[in-house]
Structures are given as C-alpha cells and as structure tokens.
C-alpha cells in the first residue's frame with residue numbers, strides 16, 4: 001500500500017488560482033485516520049478554498065487530491081462519507097430546527113427512526129433550542145450549533161468543519177471539542193477543522209499552519225512548540241511566518257523550507273484498507289454504491305418538502321406567485337383599452353353662444369321642401385352639439401376661439417372646435433349643392449386638438465368624425481335626401497372580430513402569454529438564486545443531493561405553480577369577465593401553459609448564470625423587454641421592419657401570441673391547427689435550448 005492510500009485525505013502540490021491570483025501554492029498535506037487536523041492561518045490565506053477542493057466542489061489548477069484513496073471529483077459516493085459544515089450558516093430559513101436536521105438526514109439517505117434518535121442525542125448534547133423554533137429566530141451561536149448537528153447527523157467517518165466554534169461561548173466550545181475528541185477516540189473518525197482560535201489547536205492531533213497559500217508546517221502542536229522553543233502555538237506560527245518571509249527573500253525552494261512532519265506525538269491507527277475501515281454512517285439505507293448514485297426517491301421527497309415549505313411559508317412568494325398573475329389580469333382589464341371619459345373639450349359657437357342652444361328646438365331645425373327638393377335649416381350648430389352629448393366629451397363653452405386655443409396650449413382642455421357665424425346658412429347651401437369656396441369654408445367646423453397624447457387626442461378626433469357622420473346622416477334623412485350620400489363610400493363586413501372591440505382584446509393574447517412566461521422566469525430564477533446565495537444549494541449537493549434531483553424537485557413544484565399561474569388569467573378573462581372566444585380553450589390553455597414552462601426553464605438558465613439577484617434581474621430584463629416590445633403584444637407585429645419580423649417570429653412569444661389570437665377570434669380551423677403545432681414546436685425548441693444552456697453553464701461554473 002502506497003503512502004497516499006494510507007491517508008484519509010492526501011493533498012499534494014495543490015495549486016489553485018482565482019483568475020491570476022494564486023490562492024493555494026504547491027500545498028501538500030495529509031490527514032491520517034482517527035485524528036483531528038487543525039488548519040490554522042490568517043483570514044484569506046486559502047483555508048476555505050482548500051476545504052472546497054478537498055470535498056470536490058472547486059476545481060484546482062494542478063496537483064493531486066485523494067480522499068479515502070480516490071479523487072473526490074471522481075467519487076460520487078464521497079458525500080456520504082463526509083460531514084461538511086460550511087463557514088456560512090447555510091440553513092433553510094423556512095425550516096424549524098427539527099426539519100433542518102431531518103432534511104440533511106434524509107439527503108444522507110437515513111430513515112426516520114435513525115434521524116429521530118440522532119436528533120434527540122445531539123440536541124441534548126449541544127443544548128439546541130426547542131425543536132419547533134424556526135432557524136431564523138435562533139441566535140447566531142444557536143444557528144451554528146444547528147448547522148453542526150446537520151453536518152454530523154449521519155455520523156460520517158470524515159468531518160470537515162469550517163470554523164464551527166465561531167460565536168460560541170467557551171462552555172459550548174469546550175462541549176463541541178470534547179464531542180469531537182470522543183468521535184475520534186471512540187469511533188475512529190477523522191476531522192479537519194479550521195479555526196481562528198489558536199488556543200483551540202492545542203486539542204488537535206496535528207496542526208497545519210497555512211500562510212500565503214503554502215503549508216508552513218504540519219505537525220503535532222507540542223512538536224511544533226518544542227521545535228521552535230516557544231510556549232504557545234501562536235509564537236511558533238509567528239516564527240514560521242518570519243522564516244517564510246526570509247526564505248522568500250532568499251528564494252529558497254519549498255523542499256528546503258517545509259517543516260518536517262513527525263507523527264510520533266499522537267496515536268494514529270495504522271490503516272491497511274481504508275475503504276473497509278470507514279465508519280459506516282448511522283443506518284445508511286444501502287451501502288451499495290450504485291444505489292446511492294441513482295436517482296433517490298427519499299432524497300427527492302426531502303428536496304420537494306423543502307421547496308414546498310420554502311414556498312408556502314413565505315407570504316411574499318405566495319403573494320408574488322399566486323396572487324399577482326390574477327391581479328395583474330384584472331389591472332390589465334381595467335387599465336388598458338377601457339373607455340376614455342370626461343375629456344374637457346372647448347366649444348366656440350359663433351352662430352349662437354352654446355349656453356343659448358338649450359332654448360333652441362333641434363326638432364324644428366329642418367324644413368324640407370319635398371317638391372323642390374330644397375332643404376331649409378334653422379340653427380344646425382345646436383343640433384350638432386347635441387350629438388356631442390357623449391361620455392368621452394365634457395363640453396366647455398368659450399366666447400372666443402383665441403381663449404379656447406390658449407387653454408388647449410395650457411393643457412386645460414384636450415381641444416376645441418370653432419363653429420363660425422352663419423354655419424347653418426352655409427351648410428344649407430352645401431346640402432342644396434350651391435357650392436363655392438366661401439360655402440365650403442364657412443360650412444366647415446375647424447377643430448384644434450392636442451395630439452401630444454395620441455390616444456386621448458386620437459380618440460376625440462375619431463369620435464368627432466363619427467358623431468358628425470351620424471348628424472349628417474340624420475340631416476339627410478330629414479331633408480329627404482338619400483342617407484347613403486351622407487356616409488363614406490365604404491361598406492365593411494367583419495368576418496372575424498368586432499368594430500367596437502376594446503383595445504384590451506387586442507392585447508389579451510400577449511398579456512396572458514407574457515404573464516405566464518414572465519412569472520415562470522421570475523419565480524424560478526428568484527427561488528433558485530435565493531437558495532444559491534444562502535448556500536443551501538451547495539450544501540445540499542455536498543450533503544448528497546444530486547443536481548438532477550434538485551432540478552427535478554424544483555421542476556415538479558414549479559410546473560404545478562406554473563399551471564395555476566397560466567390558467568388563472570384565462571379563467572378570469574373568459575369565465576369571470578366573460579369575454580367571448582371562438583376556438584378551443586384547451587388549445588389556448590396549452591399554449592399559455594407551455595409558455596410558462598418555457599419561462600421556467602429560462603429562469604433556470606438565468607439562475608445558472610447569475611451570481612446574485614441583481615445580475616438575474618438585469619439578465620431577465622434584457623431578455624424580456626426587447627422580446628415583449630417586438631412580439632406583437634402591444635403593437636401589430638407587422639409594423640416591424642421585414643428583417644426583424646423574419647427573425648423575431650422564431651422568438652418564443654410572437655408566433656404563440658398570434659396563434660392564441662387566431663384561436664380566440666377565428667375558432668378552430670384547419671389553418672390554426674397548423675399554427676398550434678408550429679407554436680408548440682417553437683416553445684418546445686426554446687425550452688430545450690434553455691435546459692441545455694442551463695446544464696452546460698451550471699456544470700461549467702459549479703466547481704470554479
């Protein structure tokens with residue numbers, strides 16, 4: 001058996017760089033079975049990085065690592081033999097203390113009875129708060145103890161603890177150290193521990209002093225103090241540091257400089273076959289390696305339980321993901337495309353001041369002579385103003401056109417109309433075909449409009465034209481003329497849709513599709529990123545969960561939520577507000593649901609490529625805004641330049657929105673069956689792309 005096979009952990013010439021800065025520089029260390037190894041060094045010297053390399057969660061640039069005789073990166077079963085306590089607390093904040101311990105126990109594939117027994121034992125030993133307390137309500141020291149229990153619940157043969165005693169009082173620190181010594185002496189476990197408390201290192205069997213990414217010395221504390229003739233380890237560390245500085249000056253090689261290791265100072269069990277000597281974790285369900293590596297239902301259930309509790313115990317997520325899609329639909333309905341009302345509009349009637357119109361009888365304004373076909377009118381301006389008694393317009397009378405125009409310029413009114421003196425007389429001539437320039441001019445009503453707001457100004461403009469045509473048509477009838485002459489020479493027939501449909505109906509397909517997509521993206525990226533930022537994702541992986549199990553557990557919950565989010569807007573629009581639809585509800589729901597799933601996979605993709613929530617927001621906004629603006633949601637897709645149309649029709653929104661609209665308005669036709677298939681294919685294509693990118697990028701980044 002070679003030297004490295006005898007070690008529980010063996011690290012040789014390890015080099016790790018972050019970009020160009022070298023954090024671990026040709027570091028060599030080894031940990032035998034049945035010892036506590038204290039890793040000591042100043043803040044930022046690379047201890048955490050080293051531990052992460054040892055557990056296989058960080059890539060290194062060169063060198064060699066073996067844990068239980070195997071490269072940790074090639075041993076998928078390693079996590080069951082390791083109990084890792086990260087420096088950060090990394091506990092699920094929505095869990096109680098007991099749930100936290102059960103979660104990590106289940107990830108280690110323990111059964112309920114084993115976890116319960118272990119929890120009772122450890123919670124008494126470490127004086128944990130009552131089991132039903134939420135971890136967030138515990139103090140920093142209590143959270144650290146819970147985190148410690150989670151790391152050791154499965155009694156692993158190798159414990160890797162990154163500063164487990166920070167923030168604990170000396171009594172508890174002593175308890176933890178006594179427990180660690182017991183683990184080593186009674187159960188032959190091996191422990192690597194980093195600490196800032198140099199005095200704690202007197203209780204370790206072997207101490208490794210790290211400085212500037214190098215191991216200055218590796219020996220028992222007493223041997224080190226003896227060698228440097230010091231009373232404390234701290235003094236020995238200072239002397240070694242000075243030596244290192246001098247050596248750097250003389251550029252000595254490492255082989256000359258490394259403190260020689262003598263392990264005679266502490267008892268080490270000589271291990272012939274480490275694999276067979278490993279302390280088996282408490283009641284692991286199966287020791288069969290292949291079973292452990294396979295997709296595991298118990299772990300999946302633990303992950304799903306976590307996801308579900310994380311979801312429903314956070315009122316913000318319930319609000320955001322369950323209520324917002326519905327309220328958003330309601331806001332859309334009332335906020336977009338509704339009837340505009342009560343716009344102040346100026347009236348300057350030089351024929352008869354507006355306020356006197358009420359004394360004129362509009363029914364007596366027309367006298368027609370059927371024999372001569374001449375038509376004699378009274379005061380037509382008052383009659384026309386009656387046609388402006390509509391919700392859109394709130395009439396404001398002015399005596400001078402200049403005063404009215406000034407008010408338009410000051411934004412007091414949306415526009416004004418000027419009816420000139422003798423309007424009726426000239427309009428009468430117009431009807432009776434006595435045409436001249438002056439007749440045309442003086443029978444024309446001049447309108448001044450503020451079109452800075454195109455929607456309000458435009459609405460007034462088209463309504464004035466509509467109302468004038470009605471007025472003219474009625475006048476023609478009363479004058480015995482053919483009413484068709486008063487109309488525009490067009491006759492429309494609407495094969496699909498209606499003339500007076502609110503704008504909301506145009507936006508509806510885009511709205512439901514984008515709500516489903518948008519909430520899919522937000523929900524997934526936020527949930528997964530929160531988990532990553534809180535260290536729960538990483539810790540769960542280290543505790544034994546597989547990436548696929550974690551992704552599947554999220555997918556199951558989020559597909560369920562996505563179904564609700566997709567269907568809620570449809571139910572509100574078509575069943576509560578009772579907007580009519582012509583085609584199949586199933587096809588419309590299918591498109592919206594698949595868009596939700598597609599959004600969800602984009603959320604995965606974004607969370608795999610973001611370090612924090614800000615990055616995720618920037619990424620999702622940079623994708624969503626341009627896609628939304630160009631997809632035909634707010635303005636017809638056909639308004640885009642041809643080249644953009646050709647490209648954007650393959651984006652995940654535009655074609656599905658057009659298909660939804662087609663099903664909604666035209667019903668189920670042969671053409672839209674083809675459209676539905678094309679849309680489903682397109683959404684499936686994007687979904688697969690996002691899944692692929694997520695897998696590739698997360699695999700790439702995970703271990704850097």
Ligand SMILES: Nc1ncnc2c1ncn2[C@@H]1O[C@H](COP(=O)(O)OP(=O)(O)OP(=O)(O)O)[C@@H](O)[C@H]1O
Nearest residue numbers: 018019023041042043044045046047048049050087
């Ligand atoms: N992902 C990263 N990207 C770039 N630099 C990093 C990264 N992680 C750590 N570092 C840097 O590497 C150095 C070593 O960090 P590490 O966390 O390993 O130190 P440490 O000894 O554990 O410190 P402490 O005792 O304060 O926890 C630090 O200078 C740190 O800034």
